[in-house]
Amino acid sequence: MRLxxxxxxxxxxxxxxxxTVYVPDYFGSEWGPTPAIKAAFEETCDCEIEFVAGEVxxxxxxxxxxxxxxxxxxxxxxxxxxxxxxxLFAPHRLDxxxxxxxxxxxxxxFLPFNWGYTAFVYDTDVISNAPGSFAELxxxxxxxxxxxxxxxxxxxxxALAYWVDAVFGDGATEAWTQLEPKILTVxxxxxxxxxxxxxxEADMVLSYTTSPAYxxxxxxDETKVAAIFEEGHYFMAEVAAKVAGTDQPExxxxxxxxxxxxxxxxxxxxxxxxxxxxxxxxxxPEVFRNxxxxxxxxxxxxxxxxxxxxxxxxxxxxxxxx
Amino acid sequence: xxxxAGWSAAFLIVALVFGTLGAIAWxxxxxxxxxxADWLVIRFTVWQAVLSAILxxxxxxxxxxxxxxxxxxxxxxxxxxxxxxxxxxxIVAIFGxxxxxxxxxxxxxxxxxxxxSDISIYGLQGIVxxxxxxNLPLAVRFLLQGWQSIPLERFRLTESLDGSIWTLxxxxxxxxxxxxxxxxIFLICLTSFAVALTLGGGPRATTVELAIYQAFxxxxxxxxxxxxxxxxxxxCLVALGLAAAVPVGDGVGIGHDRxxxxxxxxxxxxxxxxxxxxxxxxxxxxxxxAGLGGLTDLPSxxxxxxxxxxxxxxxxxxxxxxxxxxLILWSHGARWIEAMGxxxxxxxxxxxxxxxYLWLAPLAPPAALALPLTTIVNAAMVLPFAVRVxxxxxxxxxxxxxRLADSLSLxxxxxxxxxxxxxxxxxxxxxxxxxxxxxxxxxGVIALFAGTEQATLPLAIYQLMGSYRMxxxxxxxxxxxxxxxxxxxxxxxxxxxDADV
Numbered sequence: 001m002r003l004x005x006x007x008x009x010x011x012x013x014x015x016x017x018x019x020t021v022y023v024p025d026y027f028g029s030e031w032g033p034t035p036a037i038k039a040a041f042e043e044t045c046d047c048e049i050e051f052v053a054g055e056v057x058x059x060x061x062x063x064x065x066x067x068x069x070x071x072x073x074x075x076x077x078x079x080x081x082x083x084x085x086x087x088l089f090a091p092h093r094l095d096x097x098x099x100x101x102x103x104x105x106x107x108x109x110f111l112p113f114n115w116g117y118t119a120f121v122y123d124t125d126v127i128s129n130a131p132g133s134f135a136e137l138x139x140x141x142x143x144x145x146x147x148x149x150x151x152x153x154x155x156x157x158x159a160l161a162y163w164v165d166a167v168f169g170d171g172a173t174e175a176w177t178q179l180e181p182k183i184l185t186v187x188x189x190x191x192x193x194x195x196x197x198x199x200x201e202a203d204m205v206l207s208y209t210t211s212p213a214y215x216x217x218x219x220x221d222e223t224k225v226a227a228i229f230e231e232g233h234y235f236m237a238e239v240a241a242k243v244a245g246t247d248q249p250e251x252x253x254x255x256x257x258x259x260x261x262x263x264x265x266x267x268x269x270x271x272x273x274x275x276x277x278x279x280x281x282x283x284x285p286e287v288f289r290n291x292x293x294x295x296x297x298x299x300x301x302x303x304x305x306x307x308x309x310x311x312x313x314x315x316x317x318x319x320x321x322x
Numbered sequence: 323x324x325x326x327a328g329w330s331a332a333f334l335i336v337a338l339v340f341g342t343l344g345a346i347a348w349x350x351x352x353x354x355x356x357x358x359a360d361w362l363v364i365r366f367t368v369w370q371a372v373l374s375a376i377l378x379x380x381x382x383x384x385x386x387x388x389x390x391x392x393x394x395x396x397x398x399x400x401x402x403x404x405x406x407x408x409x410x411x412x413i414v415a416i417f418g419x420x421x422x423x424x425x426x427x428x429x430x431x432x433x434x435x436x437x438x439s440d441i442s443i444y445g446l447q448g449i450v451x452x453x454x455x456x457n458l459p460l461a462v463r464f465l466l467q468g469w470q471s472i473p474l475e476r477f478r479l480t481e482s483l484d485g486s487i488w489t490l491x492x493x494x495x496x497x498x499x500x501x502x503x504x505x506x507i508f509l510i511c512l513t514s515f516a517v518a519l520t521l522g523g524g525p526r527a528t529t530v531e532l533a534i535y536q537a538f539x540x541x542x543x544x545x546x547x548x549x550x551x552x553x554x555x556x557x558c559l560v561a562l563g564l565a566a567a568v569p570v571g572d573g574v575g576i577g578h579d580r581x582x583x584x585x586x587x588x589x590x591x592x593x594x595x596x597x598x599x600x601x602x603x604x605x606x607x608x609x610x611x612a613g614l615g616g617l618t619d620l621p622s623x624x625x626x627x628x629x630x631x632x633x634x635x636x637x638x639x640x641x642x643x644x645x646x647x648x649l650i651l652w653s654h655g656a657r658w659i660e661a662m663g664x665x666x667x668x669x670x671x672x673x674x675x676x677x678x679y680l681w682l683a684p685l686a687p688p689a690a691l692a693l694p695l696t697t698i699v700n701a702a703m704v705l706p707f708a709v710r711v712x713x714x715x716x717x718x719x720x721x722x723x724x725r726l727a728d729s730l731s732l733x734x735x736x737x738x739x740x741x742x743x744x745x746x747x748x749x750x751x752x753x754x755x756x757x758x759x760x761x762x763x764x765x766g767v768i769a770l771f772a773g774t775e776q777a778t779l780p781l782a783i784y785q786l787m788g789s790y791r792m793x794x795x796x797x798x799x800x801x802x803x804x805x806x807x808x809x810x811x812x813x814x815x816x817x818x819x820d821a822d823v
Contacts, residue, residue: 025781026788030623053785061542062679068687082542145425150519152536184425185444186524188516188532191787195417198792199612201424214790273790317359320524 017047019251022060022067024074026191026272028053033271040263047251057083064088070246071255073113076155077237077299078162080110081306090244092256099260099278102235102297110239113259116274117233117294118159119209119226120146126203133230134167138178145184147193147202151313154189155236160206161312162305163234166298172312176319183320209233209291214273216287225292232296237277328652331645335662338702339669342677343551349680350544356553360533364553367529370446370518371511374453375504381454382461382503383496385598388591389462390469400599401466404459405759405810406803407602411780412516413787414609414799419443419452419521421608428604448521453514457507459602460707464506467711467749468499471718499714502660505565506710509558509667530554534670551673558668562661606803613800616793624798627782628805634697634778635762635809641701642757643750646708650716651738663709666702674699696778700761707760708753715749716742755813759806779805 028034034051041049056074060067060083067088075083083089092111099105101115120137122130127144131137149157168175184202187193197205209228215221240259242252258264262283265276269288281289300308389401407415422428423443430440443451472491480487515531522528530550537546646663653659678695719742727733727741743750762779779802786795 025785029785029789030621031786031789031791055539058539062676063683066684150525152540183524185520187520191784192413192520194790195787195792196420199417199420200426201420317525321526
């Protein structure tokens, strides 16, 4: 009875012009950018947008063709190949020539909406001689306590595995072995790691170059700083895609186009604490303009990422279980 | 009626544990068996669970014994607080433990002042420490139930005959209670995941549940998920089999339920009571301190999330108590029912969630199912504890009063109403408290299903952390702890009021 009622209500809701958008947890919460995006988009259309927060890729894999999503947001460049294999997406048909990314973007399916660099964030009250390169980080005193994420369960942890691979190549095992005594612990996801860092349990945390912006903007705290390495930092973008089987193709296209407009892009920096994919630097919030930026972007294309994945994870695992 | 309810309860458990596993196995491409590294994972999983279970139970014996021998002001509160660690969401508990035992925690500060070297919580010792923190209180509560099952007249009798209370009363009781308690704790630790990873210090500390999570989230290798889940269920069955193989003997019979002060006491009792208070209380204090700061600017969304959590917890409590009683009455309290009730402990929460998703997603929109499913899975997850506590209580009543009731032709509903339920108030209250508290803190399957409108409090805490709002997360955690403890206290207290007469 209740199920039938729910179904009826649901069918009623779907009949109106409503767009279902899958987003990751951190993006879809009240503290993420979705409330502002919802308000901004609904102003431009006679429609309603529903954000469904959760594990986007897992959900798509379970649902396949049956998915209720019209648009998905928040897939990551490192797992784009697997998402593409699902064969669920339609081309975005948008111009990506003048994006504000440090790399060229030619993908016709996945549309980047924000991006960032992986970085080690530290507290200037605790660490005075911050490393200027990855090599210097490895040579730091073993007393330093770094917390990282597991590459098998966390997207930032995986990015670190690619970063080490890109910087050290065949020397990756040795690099991990050198890093190992400094690693306080490995957590399942970014949140646990960052909690350990802000509570003072860890001196340094694997996060993003944009993390300090939160502390400066929201807390007026300038002691949290990202160490900038001269070898370069691993780049990752979060992408959106239109679901091919959507029952709202026009509305979905409209939303995809909206993603690259200033209305959406201006929400990103202080909504998702990362760099906007299409917004000139002079329109960024001041705190973002002032953040120290890496000179080199290290990046694996999705094919490279897919090919190297098992290797870089095995290198990580075996070096840390020695 | 009794049979119908019993069969339905049994069917629900089997469907949740094996049906969901089956749904995943059905969808899987079967490629390859266990890898060499998997055997290391299995060995580590079993080893840490064995250590944690043994240590929890061994430490619980003197603490529980001291508590039964001593009456003191605040004893009721102490016993109630014992429920608190067990019902903490693991992420909250980890931060509490780290504040006390972490690198810059209270213990290391103290050691520093005394000029002693630091201790490290990361590694096997950290995992076991955390598991003992979670499960010592549970073990104490199981053992307290055991001690309370010995009528106090027996202590007087034994004393007046110059017999040894330990040999004649306590040791036989422990032989009955300890294997079951250890088995339950072993199973809880077997499926440990966030604790093992965060405090384990790295990939050395991979457990089977973590491997399942990775195979699912990362590789989406459903064959491997199913295989590892089968390994986990098999380990569980072996543990339950071993616990069941221990001969249990008969109960000690019934008495007049009166409180008579114990005369056998030792000064050591206070040391053990103090140990329990400090070891379990310090991390709770740490959580309270951390949370107080965050209470001032708590985001408004926390309150509806808290309300949803309470509703889910209360419904799950009613459901799991109903299921447990149905199972027990159906089986007449037979011993195998405890093993059957323990099955959900072995099931991976993730496999249950994903299996249900595969089953139900074609039938109804997943977001609409998020809260009902979370309720059902939570009810199943607390069922093992309910059955473990209620089944022995039921057996004792039937053994003690069954023949009298038979001779009075007290059957079916009347027997339940006038004999069984009144005499089971204490364990039922305890179980209801445990069930409510456990399900309020469980992130459960909601993470896989929820839309933004259905967030429960644990999910809201994760989302706060994911948006850098660590203070708010600490404040929300404090609310969660207060709610789960409040529910536990209410039910447990409700079961005990006037229950001594």
